[in-house]
Amino acid sequence: METLRIGPAPLHPGAEQFMVPMRDGTRLATDVYLPPAPGRHPVVVSRMPYDKASAWMAVDRIAPRYLERGYVFVAQDVRGKFRSEGETMPFVHEVEDTYDTLDWVVGQPWSDGAVAMTGDSYHGYTQWAGVAGGHPALRAVAPRVTGTGISDMLLAGRVSCLYQAAYFAHMWVDRDVHYYETDWSVRPLREVFEPAFSAIGARSAAVDAMLAGWPPVNPFASRHPLTARPVPVLHRVGWFDNLIDLSMRDHSAQLAVPAWRDLAYLDADACDHHTYHLAQAPVAPADDHALDVTLLDRILPRYLGRTLDFFDVFVRGLRPVTSLSRATWFQGHDGERTAGEWPPRDAVELLLHPSGNTLASTPETGARVVRWTHDPADPVPSIVKDPWVFLHEYPDESSLHDRPDVVVFTGEPAGRPLDLTGPVNALVAVETDAPSMHLFVKLHDVAPDGSAHMISRGQALITGSAGVRVELGHTGYRLRPGHRLRLVLSCSDYPLFAPHPGTAEDPWSATATRPSVQTLRPAGTFLSLTVTP
Template sequence: MKHVIVTTLLIVAVPASAQDFSKYSDAAAAQALAEQATLETIVMVPMRDGVGLATNIYRPRGAKGPLPTILSKTPYNELGNKPSSQRAALKAVSRGYAFIIQNERGRYFSEGKYEILGKPQTDGYDMLTWVAKQPWSNGKVGTLGCSSSAEWQLALAGQNHPAHAAMVPMASGAGIGKVGRFQEQGNWYTGGVPRTLFYVWLYGVDNPLRPQLPGGLDQATRSRIAQYNDLDAKKPEVNWTQQIKHLPVATMLSDLGEPPATFEQFITRTPADPGWTRGGLYHEGMGWGVPALWFNSWYDVSIGPNMELFNHARAANTDREASANQYAVIGPNNHCAFGALKPGFVSGDRALGNPSFDTDAEIFAFFDRFLKSDAKAFPNTTPHVRYYTMGLNAWQSDAAWPPKAARMVRMYLRSGGRANGLNGDGRLLMTAPASGEPADRFTYDPMNPVQTIGGGDCCNGGIVTAGAFDQRVIEARDDVLVYTTDALTEPMEVSGFVDSVLKISSDAKDTDFAVKLVDVAPDGTAYILGDTIVRARYRDGYASPAPMQPGTVYTLKPTPMTTSNRFEKGHRIRVEVTSSNFPKFVRNLNTGGPNESESKGIVAHNVVVHDAGNASYIDLPVVK
């Protein structure tokens, strides 16, 4: 399919019985659900090892014949008839689906020991088998959810269970171990640099001292108990803006009095540790067996791996029907905020027009096709990729990602040796540097790191707000190298994976290099589009860390940024390079030692080289 602007979004037929519940109060939604559904609560579904998982089952009242089922698993407190889960059930039941929501093992009323993603290869598989055997089931199950409720679906898709007919993973990046160019191990890393969001998230979710109900209770008793008790831990509030600075990183949670748990297991792992392959993450060697409708976001924590996995699923061909039926929708919203796609949308400091999209209608059209065999609901002509291009502020569609019309345009980092800050002489040019062009130098002090402002992130206790925020505050720093084009004489659309190559040196044994892509408006506002980072010790691969030698020039290739943005006429394209992006990423203390167990850092004097023999550059996927 050619690269086209979508002037009208895909219109789907919604059954008359599927009402618009968006304006219902919580009480009205609960009443509607009671009228339309039969409910079984805290049903303990047995797994192969005997562990019971707490499950709520909603079925259309008075339904005739076998039902298609939508299954959602969660580590969160959603089984106690919470408004969010009730609304999700109401949407499904009103459209003729059974809806099941289940707590992962070790969470709330589910038995067993908690593990991130809840053993998707076994618990997920066993749950699909259980649903398919129920007398009210038509044998077809679709999985649905955002964030944690999406991530467990990925490894399950590699199992190709016969009942797993379709899946809708939304914002699912933390379920990806290694795929293609990305080896981020569930977003624990970017370019070998640990991200801090999971430290905050694990404090809230991991609860090794959790209370549990005694065994042997009948369902009616468990259900009654759940009406009055939610088994939800009430941990002390933490000032994460301060706690995230704690050194060493490895004792950040124990410093709060937390007992050893998942954090202590993960913080000692390198990106190549074999332990990552023994959990619930999806790795590229697993194959792919389920048609999928992916919902992703430009300002989410993991847009690069998400789109890499989408492409991998399309190419896997371990199940040809599954690979042929992969569809992606990418909006300008933050993590899981697909309901925010409405007129007057603003991301950070940037107004982005009207990205309205009927997410619910699209999801149920997709499920109608694969769970109800309604081919007209979600036709084969549906574009495989629909994405919102910022700047243009319009939905576009294509048969592939990046768009088939995209062609790489290389822009070189250039300067007279003083690209430091906004007042420096850094330029971004299409002409390669000449021999002898002076390098750019800056001092990186880990005790005075460059602050994170916007970009893609989530789930971090408020230490970073994701979105298109103005970067001029940090561009004023001397330890940030700034390279900018002249004002564009015509618009330029950049849609796809953005690659960068840096030629660097340092007097430290190890340090980090961070890269940022920015759209600069005529008034100077510098909107972040994406960022990436790489740890120098991993320049030859995660399995081969090595210290640097002073004066030696090395090649660094950060993992790609991923975006869709039209740089309008009069705008400028900017690339920033520095050595920290904190608190989003853990600071490199520059010692070359076990960074996460160290408390004292050293100052690094870092160099970005750009001459004829050692060009530093960025490759932009330009769509004409």
């Protein structure tokens, strides 16, 4: 097997690297960018596993935005990655390592003692680790496209997420990152990464821990961030991000804790994990910031969002708290909006019921049950190849909707704009003749030409015959006149998720499969939307 190893890039000019000692003696590589004005300044810290000097992280383009606002910017490779020392294992040490890093920062001659944290995905998780650690210097965080539950994403909805497993198998083998093609047809699935590990000459401790029963250590099990000292949080989310459900669970959880409620802010955009935007989808090569790093300068204002303004309020005290909206979001196909809370105060619940092959606001009495067969040997294919860049691809998924193992219910064309603004949930009354089943639920926008594009999604492992509630995340999306909503149900989405074998075996260990029959009762099934006038 051919593998490509990528090590650390050269350090950026203008940055000075320090090897910062942790409490156990392990040293973490830390780059410091200083503003031109001498003296002491507030500091913004970003701790990442993706190489702080790489073009992908673009720290050399991001840091100047903070420097010109009077902040020191500090970027660090987390333990076991790139230039940092220590074992290569995600999550386990982040609470202590973040605390020790902040402790080092406030002791430097360029620090005024106030610290904020920023970053995406895993380096959004390290911000929550900083909150959990409770360092007194931490004034505010702005976690983007992430969640405190990111360590559990391997079982998204209790369904094995293969692309997250691949992330650990490529990123968390050793200090470097390894690129290779994965043959998902290998059975049992637990052996799918073995050829790559043999070629690399090393194994991923994270993958081994996953196969033994993930996670080996959950730092937040005994000290969840929301039990620590309250800190202002700017939740930065993307409506088309594959981690949107994790992000919004954190936002909702913060609103439910009295001591934290007034410190919760939302900054949402109609983008995916890597900042590709709905207005550009699918992304043309001329607009692809992955192909031309100079295009990053064009998207940086959108990427940074309101982070700098947020820090100016809570870290530097330059403006009053009242200058910030509690919720700012981009309503897909419409524009930017603000409100004093999320969902907006005027939002209401709209229930749509399956009836025949349609969605309606009132249920049809005596609706027939719907049955379909899931065959693990012929699973419903994943239309999106890389969910981290969903809007880069933004495929028409209508080609799947005629399959006999895909169930669809479609509403009438909208006569006027319908604004979805808040959570989307489905209650599905379904049962199987297998020991259990996977259920994938998607909400699509069907255009007048018949093309169908996903708005939101969710998945669940179902046992028994009771109705199951599937969270499809939150959205800010305008259904335009002439377009229709479509509820799409299936039992597989492969190879993004492991196919259910139809037996009682673990999908990672199964070698034999059995087709299973699913029965849906429309009378007990409905789609719950949050809409605004």
